[in-house]
Amino acid sequence: MEQIVLQSPFDMHLHLRDGEILESVAKFTAQSFSGALVMPNLNPPILNVEDALAYQKRILKACGDENFNPMMSLYLTEKLDKKELQKAKEKDILFIKLYPKGATTGSENGVSEILNTKILEILEIAQELGLILSIHGESNGFVLEREAEFHAVFAELAETFPRLKIIFEHLSDRRSIAVVEKYDNLYATLTLHHISLSLEDVIGGALNPHCFCKPILKTPKDKDALLQIALSAHKKFSFGSDSAPHLQSNKENAKGAAGIFTAPILLPALATLFETHKSLENLENFISGNAQKIYGIRATDKQVKLIKKPMTIPQVIEGIVPLYAGKTLAWSFG
Amino acid sequence: MEQIVLQSPFDMHLHLRDGEILESVAKFTAQSFSGALVMPNLNPPILNVEDALAYQKRILKACGDENFNPMMSLYLTEKLDKKELQKAKEKDILFIKLYPKGATTGSENGVSEILNTKILEILEIAQELGLILSIHGESNGFVLEREAEFHAVFAELAETFPRLKIIFEHLSDRRSIAVVEKYDNLYATLTLHHISLSLEDVIGGALNPHCFCKPILKTPKDKDALLQIALSAHKKFSFGSDSAPHLQSNKENAKGAAGIFTAPILLPALATLFETHKSLENLENFISGNAQKIYGIRATDKQVKLIKKPMTIPQVIEGIVPLYAGKTLAWSFG
Numbered sequence: 161m162e163q164i165v166l167q168s169p170f171d172m173h174l175h176l177r178d179g180e181i182l183e184s185v186a187k188f189t190a191q192s193f194s195g196a197l198v199m200p201n202l203n204p205p206i207l208n209v210e211d212a213l214a215y216q217k218r219i220l221k222a223c224g225d226e227n228f229n230p231m232m233s234l235y236l237t238e239k240l241d242k243k244e245l246q247k248a249k250e251k252d253i254l255f256i257k258l259y260p261k262g263a264t265t266g267s268e269n270g271v272s273e274i275l276n277t278k279i280l281e282i283l284e285i286a287q288e289l290g291l292i293l294s295i296h297g298e299s300n301g302f303v304l305e306r307e308a309e310f311h312a313v314f315a316e317l318a319e320t321f322p323r324l325k326i327i328f329e330h331l332s333d334r335r336s337i338a339v340v341e342k343y344d345n346l347y348a349t350l351t352l353h354h355i356s357l358s359l360e361d362v363i364g365g366a367l368n369p370h371c372f373c374k375p376i377l378k379t380p381k382d383k384d385a386l387l388q389i390a391l392s393a394h395k396k397f398s399f400g401s402d403s404a405p406h407l408q409s410n411k412e413n414a415k416g417a418a419g420i421f422t423a424p425i426l427l428p429a430l431a432t433l434f435e436t437h438k439s440l441e442n443l444e445n446f447i448s449g450n451a452q453k454i455y456g457i458r459a460t461d462k463q464v465k466l467i468k469k470p471m472t473i474p475q476v477i478e479g480i481v482p483l484y485a486g487k488t489l490a491w492s493f494g
Numbered sequence: 495m496e497q498i499v500l501q502s503p504f505d506m507h508l509h510l511r512d513g514e515i516l517e518s519v520a521k522f523t524a525q526s527f528s529g530a531l532v533m534p535n536l537n538p539p540i541l542n543v544e545d546a547l548a549y550q551k552r553i554l555k556a557c558g559d560e561n562f563n564p565m566m567s568l569y570l571t572e573k574l575d576k577k578e579l580q581k582a583k584e585k586d587i588l589f590i591k592l593y594p595k596g597a598t599t600g601s602e603n604g605v606s607e608i609l610n611t612k613i614l615e616i617l618e619i620a621q622e623l624g625l626i627l628s629i630h631g632e633s634n635g636f637v638l639e640r641e642a643e644f645h646a647v648f649a650e651l652a653e654t655f656p657r658l659k660i661i662f663e664h665l666s667d668r669r670s671i672a673v674v675e676k677y678d679n680l681y682a683t684l685t686l687h688h689i690s691l692s693l694e695d696v697i698g699g700a701l702n703p704h705c706f707c708k709p710i711l712k713t714p715k716d717k718d719a720l721l722q723i724a725l726s727a728h729k730k731f732s733f734g735s736d737s738a739p740h741l742q743s744n745k746e747n748a749k750g751a752a753g754i755f756t757a758p759i760l761l762p763a764l765a766t767l768f769e770t771h772k773s774l775e776n777l778e779n780f781i782s783g784n785a786q787k788i789y790g791i792r793a794t795d796k797q798v799k800l801i802k803k804p805m806t807i808p809q810v811i812e813g814i815v816p817l818y819a820g821k822t823l824a825w826s827f828g
Binding site: 304367 | 636637638692693694696697698699700701702703706710713714746747749750751752
C-alpha cells in the first residue's frame with residue numbers, strides 16, 4: 161500500500177483550551193505533531209511565565225506523551241515587563257501573542273491601542289531578547305476588510321523592530337501575501353481551513369456554523385491564492401492549524417462560537433489536499449521544514465506514517481464537530 | 495402623544511408558508527397591510543390557478559380579515575401554458591415568479607436555463623396579458639457575487655420584453671441599482687433587513703443564524719446605498735418584506751434555514767428607521783404610493799396608526815425568532 165512518512169511535523173498555531181476539553185483534545189495533536197505553538201487566550205488568559213509553565217504541565221499530562229513539545233506563549237498586555245520577558249526567555253517561552261481587543265474568541269483582554277508607548281517598550285525588549293511576536297492581525301472594521309485594514313500595523317511594527325520576528329497568524333486575505341513578502345522579518349501561518357474553504361462554505365448554502373471562524377473565510381479567489389502559497393511551500397509561510405475545539409452545543413443553538421476543530425484530521429487532510437494538487441513533495445516543508453527555519457526550532461525524530469487508504473471522518477469527536485465531518489479523505493494514519 | 499397614520503400599506507414580497515405556520519403568522523401581515531404579494535414557493539409549489547386560489551382561501555381564513563388582499567403568484571416552470579396564464583389573468587392572479595433552480599428556499603423546481611425557448615414563449619404570453627414577472631435574481635456563483643452575475647439576465651429580459659413589467663426582488667447589492675434605473679420596465683423591491691443590516695450582523699461577531707437570508711446581506715456600503723434609495727422613496731422601488739417564517743429549530747441546530755421573520759414588526763421598525771434618518775415624510779410612498787404606481791394596484795381605506803411609544807420586540811413570536819428580537823423600537827402600533 162502506498163505510504164508516506166512525515167518527519168517531525170509542527171503545528172505553529174494551536175488552541176487546546178483547558179480542563180475537560182484540554183483532556184479530550186490534546187492527544188490528537190500529540191499523535192500527529194512533534195510540537196505545537198499553544199495559544200494563550202484561555203479564560204483567564206496566560207499572562208505570565210508561572211501560569212504558562214503550569215499550563216504546559218497540564219498539556220503534557222493531558223496528551224500523555226512526554227516527547228511532545230508544547231511551545232508556550234504569553235498573552236501580550238501592557239502589564240508585561242522586562243523581568244517577566246527575561247524569565248520567559250530563560251524558561252524557553254519564546255512567543256508573545258498580540259490580540260487586538262475584541263478581534264476573536266478570548267480577546268477581551270487584548271490590546272486596544274497597539275502602537276502605544278508601553279506596548280512599543282515591551283516589543284523593544286522582546287526584540288532584544290530574541291522573542292517572537294505572534295499577531296492576530298485584524299481591525300475592528302467590517303468583517304471582510306479587517307485583515308486588510310491591519311496591514312499598516314504590520315508594516316509599522318516590521319519597520320520599527322527590524323530584528324524582531326513577527327508572525328502574521330492565520331493569513332486569510334490574498335492581499336496580505338504581498339505584505340508578508342515585503343518585510344524580511346515578517347512571516348505567516350496558514351490554516352487547513354483557509355487554504356481549502358471559502359465563505360461559500362459558511363453562507364453559500366444552508367448556514368454552516370461548523371465552518372465559521374475568525375478571521376472569517378474569504379472569497380474563493382483568496383482561498384485559491386493561499387492554497388498556491390501552501391502547495392509551493394513558500395518559505396515565509398508555515399503551517400498553523402488554528403484548530404479550535406468548541407463543543408457542538410456552543411457552535412449550534414445560536415451561540416455562534418468562532419473556530420474550527422481540525423486537530424484529529426490535519427495530516428490526512430493535508431496529504432489528500434496536496435496530492436490532489438500534485439504537490440505531495442512539498443508537504444513536509446510546509447508542515448516542518450519551513451517552521452524549523454522560521455522559528456529556529458529543531459526537528460525531533462518523530463515520524464508520522466500515512467497510508468493511501470480512505471478515512472471517513474466521524475460526525476462528532478469528543479463532543480466536537482470536526483472539519484469535514486462525514487467526508488472521506490484519501491489518506492489515513494498508518 | 496406623537497402619532498402617524500399610514501394609508502394602505504402594501505408588502506410586495508411575502509412568504510406565508512402553509513399549514514400551522516400560515517395559521518400562526520398570516521395575522522401579522524393582515525394587521526399591518528392592505529395587501530401583500532404572496533410568494534408561491536411552497537412545498538409543493540403553487541404551479542396553477544386552482545392551487546393559487548385554494549391557497550388564497552387558506553390565507554384569508556388564517557388571517558381572519560376578509561378585507562386583506564393576498565395577491566397571488568404562480569411559480570414559473572416550463573409547464574405553464576397560455577391557457578393557464580389566461581385563466582390566471584381572469585382570476586386576478588397577476589404575478590408569475592421566476593426562481594433560478596437552487597437559488598433559495600423552495601427553489602428546487604426553479605428554472606435552470608432561464609432564457610430557453612419555452613420560458614421565452616411563456617414570458618411573451620405574460621407580456622401580452624399584462625402580467626408582472628417577479629424574479630429572484632441570483633446566479634449559482636459565489637454567494638457575494640450571485641446578484642451581480644444575474645444582471646445580464648435582467649438586461650436581456652427587459653430588452654426582449656419591453657412591455658412586460660419585471661420586478662428585481664429583494665435587491666441587495668448596490669451595483670444593482672443602476673440596472674434597475676437603466677430599463678423603463680424594470681422595478682425592484684427592498685426589504686427591511688437589506689436596508690438596515692449587513693453581512694457584519696451575520697458573521698461579524700458570534701454567528702447569528704437569525705440574520706441569515708438569501709440574497710445574503712452584503713457590505714455596509716451596500717446597506718447604506720439601499721437605505722438611501724428607500725429613504726428617498728425612489729419611484730422604481732417599493733417595499734417588499736421577504737418576511738420568511740422559519741421555526742427557531744430550523745434556524746438553529748445547524749439546520750441553517752435562510753430567511754428572516756419580520757412581519758410582526760415591519761411598520762414600527764420602518765417608522766423608527768425613517769425617523770432616525772429624518773425621512774418620515776417619505777415612508778408612505780415607500781410602503782404604499784410607489785407600489786400603487788408600479789403594480790397598478792389601488793389603495794384601500796385601511797389606515798394603520800403608529801404612536802411614538804417604545805416597543806420591545808419579543809425574543810420569540812409563534813415559535814419564530816423575529817428580526818430585532820429583544821431590541822426596542824421608538825414607534826409602536828397605536
